[in-house]
Amino acid sequence: MKPEIILLMKFIPAPAYSGGAKRNLSWIKFLSKHYKVNLIGFFDKKYNDSKISDLKKYNINIYGFTFKRNIIKNSFKSLMFHKSLINLQYYDKNIKTLLNNMLQNNNISFIMCEELAMMNYCTNLNVPIYFDDHNIEYILMNRTANYNSLPLKLLLKREAKLIKKEELKSFKKAKKIFVVSDTDKQQINNKYSNKTIVVNNCYEILKKPTLQDLQKNIVFVGNISWKPNLHGIKHFIRNIFPKVLQKENDITLHIIGSNIPKQIKQITSSNIVIHENASEREKNKIIDESRICIVPVYFGSGTRIKILEYWAHYKPVISTTIGAEGLKKSSGTYICDDDDQFANLIINLMNDKNRINKTGEENHKIFIENYCEEIVYGDTLYNAINTK
Numbered sequence: 001m002k003p004e005i006i007l008l009m010k011f012i013p014a015p016a017y018s019g020g021a022k023r024n025l026s027w028i029k030f031l032s033k034h035y036k037v038n039l040i041g042f043f044d045k046k047y048n049d050s051k052i053s054d055l056k057k058y059n060i061n062i063y064g065f066t067f068k069r070n071i072i073k074n075s076f077k078s079l080m081f082h083k084s085l086i087n088l089q090y091y092d093k094n095i096k097t098l099l100n101n102m103l104q105n106n107n108i109s110f111i112m113c114e115e116l117a118m119m120n121y122c123t124n125l126n127v128p129i130y131f132d133d134h135n136i137e138y139i140l141m142n143r144t145a146n147y148n149s150l151p152l153k154l155l156l157k158r159e160a161k162l163i164k165k166e167e168l169k170s171f172k173k174a175k176k177i178f179v180v181s182d183t184d185k186q187q188i189n190n191k192y193s194n195k196t197i198v199v200n201n202c203y204e205i206l207k208k209p210t211l212q213d214l215q216k217n218i219v220f221v222g223n224i225s226w227k228p229n230l231h232g233i234k235h236f237i238r239n240i241f242p243k244v245l246q247k248e249n250d251i252t253l254h255i256i257g258s259n260i261p262k263q264i265k266q267i268t269s270s271n272i273v274i275h276e277n278a279s280e281r282e283k284n285k286i287i288d289e290s291r292i293c294i295v296p297v298y299f300g301s302g303t304r305i306k307i308l309e310y311w312a313h314y315k316p317v318i319s320t321t322i323g324a325e326g327l328k329k330s331s332g333t334y335i336c337d338d339d340d341q342f343a344n345l346i347i348n349l350m351n352d353k354n355r356i357n358k359t360g361e362e363n364h365k366i367f368i369e370n371y372c373e374e375i376v377y378g379d380t381l382y383n384a385i386n387t388k
Contacts (some may be wrong), residue, residue, distance in 0.1 A: 002036045005036070005111070005112060006103075007031060007060075008041065008111060009024050009040070011045075012052070012055070014044060014049075014051040016260075017275035018221070018226065018258065018306065019302075019304065020134050021224070022203075026376070027132065031221060038106075039060050040095060041064065041114075042090070042092075043067065046259070049150075063098060074089050081275075085159055085162075086141075086159065086163065087155035089116035091120050103125065110127060110129065111130070112318060115134050116166065123371040129173060130174060130385060132199070135176065135301035136179070137167055138163040138167055139187060143300065143322075144156055144228075145157045145159075153204045155333070174195070177192060177197070179201060180381075181326030182198055184198075196201070200371055201303050202373045204372070205374070208314055213287060217251070217253075218253045219294070220236070220257075221306045224264055228300035228322075230261065232320075235242050235298065236253075236294065240346075241253055243340065245345045252272070254275065256274065256283050257284060288313060291350055291353075292349055293306075294318050295310075295323035296342070303327050304319075315360050315361050315363065316332050316356055317333040317334060321335055327375070331362050332360060333363060334349075352383070
């Protein structure tokens, strides 16, 4: 009989459109092989429980709650009690009650906690807690603040300080800490290094595309409601893509994502195609038919699963430094923070099919060796959870 555990997730990954949701889904796949999983979290804000059937094949118990945002109430609490606004927004007394009842009535081996906000529920509990910190949150918030102007910048800086305080408490509380890269591990206080384990983001192995005549397409994949993605694709459309079209006016940009706001949808151009909430089959077809994938991300934390997805598709990638942060270097992934150079890289690479094939192969090799699911979520991770 499998040991029973509780898996706390901010949002149940049904559907798994965002990078964070894809990581959560990987944990579900792995943990459900070894444990009886009780999954607790909020339903996706747009789909509620309509996609929950996506998780049935993993044979887990799902306890979902409707997410309700109360910014005014929680902002007041944040000021009064010096707690981060973001973490207050994801606290629900009903989840805490359910968690306490399950711990009283079931023989729970441990709690697996995804993301900092869910560590709020793990106070005064006599059960081991494993903490998967998708991003070093206070670094993410600090970087976000630097890309905003006053007075929002000051508010975000305050939020970053509060988050750092809460994140340090969570590191202390956890039996093991999982992070997405060596870069993130280095950001954690040295006294916790002995219990910090790198679990890379990953992606599934895909078949090599058989298409011979690739379209002159550029692809960007991501949850556009995430501020680094929104800022990045807006910057690319305004400052880089026009430079590309001045020299190559038959190139098309495909934006594939979820939660695409009106400011992106309202962009009218015969060279820009938007695919919101595309199916996996549709998304894979678009990427396979395209020549170049891009990651114009200028702030954030953790690592970008979109790069691993591109690598799994044998595609060359052009990224900013932050976009490729924390991932192993590959000669098939070009790092560029200058707008003119970014545009020129696209132009020079777009018509060089031999270079496209070679660089795509190089990226795929790095992916297979380090980031496919079979490598990342193997026996070593199971042993890490089950050793003292």
